[in-house]
Amino acid sequence: MAKRVTIQDLAKELNTTTSTISRALRNHHSISTAMKKRVLELAKIRNYQVNSMAANLRSGKSMTIGVVVPHINRDFFANVISGIEGVAKTEGYSVVICQTNDKIDKERDCISTFLKTRVDGVLISVGLETDCFEHLEQVKKMNVPLIFFDRVQESSNSMTIVNDDIEGAFQAVSHLLDEGYKRIALFSGPDHINIYRNRKQGYLNALEKRGIEIDEKLITSNNLSYEAGVESVKRTMKLKNPPDAIFAAGDYVALGALNWLKKNNYRIPEDIGVVGYSNEKFTNYISPSLTSVDQHSMEMGRYAAKTFFDLIKSDNKDIVLNSLSINPKLIIRESSKRKTI
Amino acid sequence: MAKRVTIQDLAKELNTTTSTISRALRNHHSISTAMKKRVLELAKIRNYQVNSMAANLRSGKSMTIGVVVPHINRDFFANVISGIEGVAKTEGYSVVICQTNDKIDKERDCISTFLKTRVDGVLISVGLETDCFEHLEQVKKMNVPLIFFDRVQESSNSMTIVNDDIEGAFQAVSHLLDEGYKRIALFSGPDHINIYRNRKQGYLNALEKRGIEIDEKLITSNNLSYEAGVESVKRTMKLKNPPDAIFAAGDYVALGALNWLKKNNYRIPEDIGVVGYSNEKFTNYISPSLTSVDQHSMEMGRYAAKTFFDLIKSDNKDIVLNSLSINPKLIIRESSKRKTI
DNA sequence: ACAAATTATGCAAACGTTTGTTTGAATTAT
DNA sequence: ATAATTCAAACAAACGTTTGCATAATTTGT
Structure with a gap:
């Protein structure tokens, strides 16, 4: 060299x-x-x-923010990252991305690398496995600003940027009820992750509001993969009293369910309605197109980054501890529009 | 802090x-x-x-490799990155990712950041706009190992990891001919990008081998987006002598075409066959499922990273200038299987 | 015209490591 | 028993910046 x-x-x-x-x-x-x-x-x-190394060593700042996400090939996260990059760039910061594949070990590795390279802040959406937070406590112990988005650690008093998932799920399920569906199944994720707990809550709230009894048999918790969707719908449809609609807490799990249903000659939305969550791009491209909840992902990224910059610019670090909740938006497509047909 | x-x-x-x-x-x-x-x-x-900054400053190595890709939310690139990360990790290196959205300005920014932060090597798949390579010459001038994958700069004498795109396209088009399609349209990308030039060549070779005359009207060059697919198919099907099959050099452009065809009551694969390229995950999930060419993306990433490590480990840097070509594999799905139906 | 203020530059220390060389002690060989 | 070797630790310089402070030259105020 x-x-x-x-x-x-x-x-x-x-x-x-x-x-x-x-x-x-x-x-x-x-x-x-x-x-x-x-x-x-x-x-x-x-x-x-x-030479940034020399400059950063001397100045004590790396001008870099680290972003930890479960998967980079999801539109949701890709958009969040774009949002982050946008505001980071205007501040002269660069962002380095690290994906965990929902594994807690990889998450620990990412955090460790970020700490070593002295990123000025960490923005994270935790993995499905993450139910223990020592590695994140580390970050705070080192006085590195830590900001959660989407999947957050609620026990911490860190800042969080989230969607109002209760509301999103509530809208989705209410919409299904409006369309005349009576027995709505829920495919969600692990309860220790805030977003899945909240989406479940929104589901429960919507049913309760209409005075519909909860049937625990219709509620499934899985890892929200395509394969999990196939597996769950197969099992659920075998019930003596199967559902006439499915609300899935993720688009991929919804897609798995939808494809299995199609393959087994269920008509969608006539026989059974399906709603997903996240508004991945493909939801618009498949047939029937998939109703889903948009999370304003790019904005979420922008807010997360802005929060970071607000934080490091404020002198009184303790005061700006405000968290943010973004209103999601139900995007109605073919997979749930029974009435209008 | x-x-x-x-x-x-x-x-x-x-x-x-x-x-x-x-x-x-x-x-x-x-x-x-x-x-x-x-x-x-x-x-x-x-x-x-x-403190990596101090350590790296002293040792002159950053233990980091920079990866530049057009989009992180494509399965192809996400997989390549996974492959890279895998081997990087075993060598104790971390990888930082930068996406260009196919814009040459962002590409320049990425390179500049990487040069400043003293990455030990740059792995890049160039953007659609990139037809000028000063920024990459910079990298070489600085004696930073530069390795291209997929979309490469052929004029340079850098190392390149590519698919045999001529072969991939040849297989795809031959398959369509085998299925009895006679007039095959090509939707490809700009000719200054190797992969699109090669895929076009494979298309031409396949037709020539069967003695089929080339019809320039059936050949379209666009940016390979979903929207470009819609637009191109719309125009192409209006020809007085429209095609009975489409070979698209990308899955998204194929998807756009396929959805437009469905919406306009063409039966796929009966009336018209469609083949894409890259084997994005969704190709398997849509209906009809989309025949596509798999590029062994994860392996490509592994090879790219391995090439980098070979390079920095060898003492005689000039000798290892070998490039690599991976054989792609046609994955036949519903969208092109006319005979067996 | 002289002190004070301003402007432009230089000096030197510091950031936190890594690493070539030196030193001293302990071990081995002759 | 002495020289040669090995082992363990210390010393000190270096990586390429940034930055507080000192200095010199110029401008301003009175």
């Missing part, structure tokens, strides 16, 4: 010192415009690139 | 020096086991985390 040019090289060439070069490059006010011009020009010619 | 504990703190506490601590932590042979034990224990208690 060839030697890279440093500010010392530039200083020598211009017969000045590193401090002047450093300040000139960062447009410090105490450097004359003439000098700035000379420095900038030479830097360009010599192809100078600041 | 509270003070983090350093090896100096540990040294003071154990009445020794930083060099001993440093070596003990990295299990250097010249440190006694007794001392190692004391250091490790204290480090654990004090919650010591190495």
Whole structure:
């Protein structure tokens, strides 16, 4: 690896010192415009690139924020990341992404790497397995700002950016009831994750409001994968009293269920209605298109990043401890529109 | 931000020096086991985390490889990244991901950030817009290993990991011909990107081999988005002599076409066959399921990373300039199986 | 015209590691 | 018993920046 040019090289060439070069490059006010011009020009010619390691070591900031997500190939998370990147860029920060595949071990690894590389903040949506939070306590112990989004650790007093999942689920289930469905199954995720607990609550609230009795047999908890959807719907439809609609807490699990139903000659939405959650892009492309709950993912990312910057800019760190809840929006598509047909 | 504990703190506490601590932590042979034990224990208690910035500054390596991709929410790229992460991890490296959304400006930004943060290598799949390579020349000028995958810069003498796209397209189109389709349209991407040029070549080869005349009207070049698929199929089907099959160089563009066809009452595969490229997960979930070409994406990632490590480990950097081509595999699904129905 | 204020630059320390060299003690070989 | 070797730890310099402070030159106020 060839030697890279440093500010010392530039200083020598211009017969000045590193401090002047450093300040000139960062447009410090105490450097004359003439000098700035000379420095900038030479830097360009010599192809100078600041060594962030040295700069960050000295300044104590890495200008980097770490983002931990379960999967990067979900539209939801990809959009959140885009949102984060957008505001990070305007602040001159870069973001590094780490995916956990919902495994707690990988999550620990990610956090550990971030701590070592001294990211200035950590934004995280926890994995399905995560029911213990030592690794995150670490982050706080190190005084690194920690912000949760979507799947949060509620016990902590960290900041959280979430959707109002109770409301989202409530809307989805109410919509199914409006369409005339009577027995609605719930496919959700583990109860120790806030969003699934809340979506279940929204489901329960909607039924209760209409005075419909809860049937525990219709409630399934799984890992929300496509395969889990297939498996769950197969089992649920075998009940002596099967459902006439399914509300799934994720789009992939809904898709698995929907495809199994199609393959087994159920008509959707006539025989059975299906609603998913997250408004993944494919929901619009499949047939029948899948009703789903949009979570304003890009905005969620923007808010998460903004919260981080608010935090590091405020001097009184204790006061800004406000969390944020975004209203989701039900997107009605073919898979649940029985009445209008 | 509270003070983090350093090896100096540990040294003071154990009445020794930083060099001993440093070596003990990295299990250097010249440190006694007794001392190692004391250091490790204290480090654990004090919650010591190495400061990568300092370490990397001193050692001149960042133990990080930068990956540049057009989109992270494509299964293809997500899998490549998984592959890269896998081998990086076994070597103790971390990977940082940067997405360009196919914009050359963002691509330049990514590269610039990577250069500043002194990544030890850059793995890149270039964006659709990228037809000028100064920013990549920069990387090489800085003597940072640069490895291309999938969408490569052929003019450079860098290493490249690609699929045999000519072969993949050849198989796909031959399959359509085998199924009895006669007029096959091609929806591809810009010709300055290797993969699209090659897929087109494979298409041409397959037709030529069967002695079928090329009809330029059936060949479209677009940005391979869903919307481009809708637009292109709409226009193509209006021809006085429309195609009876479509070979699309991407799954999303195929999906757009397929959905438009369905909506307009074409039967697939009876009236018209459709084949995509990349074997995105959704191809298996839609109906009719979409025939597509699998690119062994995870392997591609592994090879790319391995190539990088081979490179930095070899002392004679000039010799290992071997590139790699992976054989793709046609996955036949419903959208093109006319004969067997 | 002289002190005070401003402007532009230089000096030197610091950030937290890694690593080549030195030192001293303990072990082995002759 | 002495020289040669090995082992364990210490010393000190270096990586490339940033930044508080000192300094010199210039401008301003009176």
